[in-house]
Amino acid sequence: MILEYILFGVLGLVAVVSSVAMITRPNPVMSAIFLVLNFFALAGLYLLLNAQFIAVVQVIVYAGAIMVLFLFVLMLLNIESEPSILKEKRRLKAMGIVIAALVFIQIVYLIFYSAPSEGLPIEVQKSIDAGLIETIGTELYTTYVLPFLAAGFLLLAATIGALILAKKNFE
Amino acid sequence: MSSIPMELYLLISAFMFSVGVAGVLIRRNAIVVFMCVELMLNSANLALITFSSYLGDPAGQVFVFFVMTVAAAEAAVGLAIIIAIFRNKQTVNIDEINIFKW
Numbered sequence: 001m002i003l004e005y006i007l008f009g010v011l012g013l014v015a016v017v018s019s020v021a022m023i024t025r026p027n028p029v030m031s032a033i034f035l036v037l038n039f040f041a042l043a044g045l046y047l048l049l050n051a052q053f054i055a056v057v058q059v060i061v062y063a064g065a066i067m068v069l070f071l072f073v074l075m076l077l078n079i080e081s082e083p084s085i086l087k088e089k090r091r092l093k094a095m096g097i098v099i100a101a102l103v104f105i106q107i108v109y110l111i112f113y114s115a116p117s118e119g120l121p122i123e124v125q126k127s128i129d130a131g132l133i134e135t136i137g138t139e140l141y142t143t144y145v146l147p148f149l150a151a152g153f154l155l156l157a158a159t160i161g162a163l164i165l166a167k168k169n170f171e
Numbered sequence: 172m173s174s175i176p177m178e179l180y181l182l183i184s185a186f187m188f189s190v191g192v193a194g195v196l197i198r199r200n201a202i203v204v205f206m207c208v209e210l211m212l213n214s215a216n217l218a219l220i221t222f223s224s225y226l227g228d229p230a231g232q233v234f235v236f237f238v239m240t241v242a243a244a245e246a247a248v249g250l251a252i253i254i255a256i257f258r259n260k261q262t263v264n265i266d267e268i269n270i271f272k273w
Binding site: 001004005008015016019020022028031032035038039042045046048049050051053054057058061062065066069070073074076077079082092093095096097099100101103104108111112116117123126127129131136139140144147151154155157158159161162163165166168 | 174175176177178179180181182183185186187188189191192193194196197198199200202203205206207209216217220221222223224225226228229230232233235236237239240241242243244245246247248250251252253254255257258263
């Protein structure tokens with residue numbers, strides 16, 4: 001029980017701090033590395049939530065494939081650092097932070113207004129079963145077989161689209 | 172899962188989403204803006220997994236699987252577009268990419 005809280009505290013703190021660090025670092029490569037850290041912390045939180053399959057996929061697909069793609073493009077384009085976020089266009093940036101804070105307040109209000117955990121029975125066994133790869137695989141190939149096929153087509157289209165867009169003499 | 176209240180997970184998710192919104196609004200590098208969008212997608216994933224786990228329903232996790240598929244496709248196409256823009260304009264600063272503005 002106490003270990004669960006410690007793990008949650010550490011992982012939650014890493015997720016929060018790395019997300020803030022990601023948007024405040026001027027160097028885009030540092031941003032990407034903090035985002036990878038954030039994804040690892042999220043994978044840990046998924047494990048705490050009994051979602052083993054998604055946690056593994058998170059590490060492989062997000063922290064592995066997608067972030068390597070981002071870093072690759074960053075290195076290819078050789079982008080210089082932005083000026084620190086406290087300089088240049090300070091009023092616009094202050095507006096941006098105010099809007100984000102409003103979004104946050106709104107979501108927090110909704111969370112506590114709707115009180116989602118009120119009267120919710122605690123069913124640990126059901127929660128563990130829901131995260132098993134067997135359960136998710138069965139769902140994917142029965143209830144969600146059409147979206148699953150559509151996702152395959154989407155990935156094919158994205159591959160071809162990316163190839164054509166990144167071609168040298170694209171007009 | 173059992174002893175930690177669900178709201179704590181949702182709070183982390185809400186905070187990460189807001190940080191993503193702030194990042195999209197204040198950063199000027201197109202690739203970093205893109206990474207902020209990934210952060211927002213991930214915060215939505217965290218909320219979905221939280222509900223899925225606390226309700227004992229695998230549908231939320233299947234949905235996260237599809238979100239990841241779409242995010243992968245989006246990252247590939249988006250980065251290809253950024254590369255194409257960089258070829259033509261030698262910059263990825265979104266203040267200078269304004270050909271649709273009049």
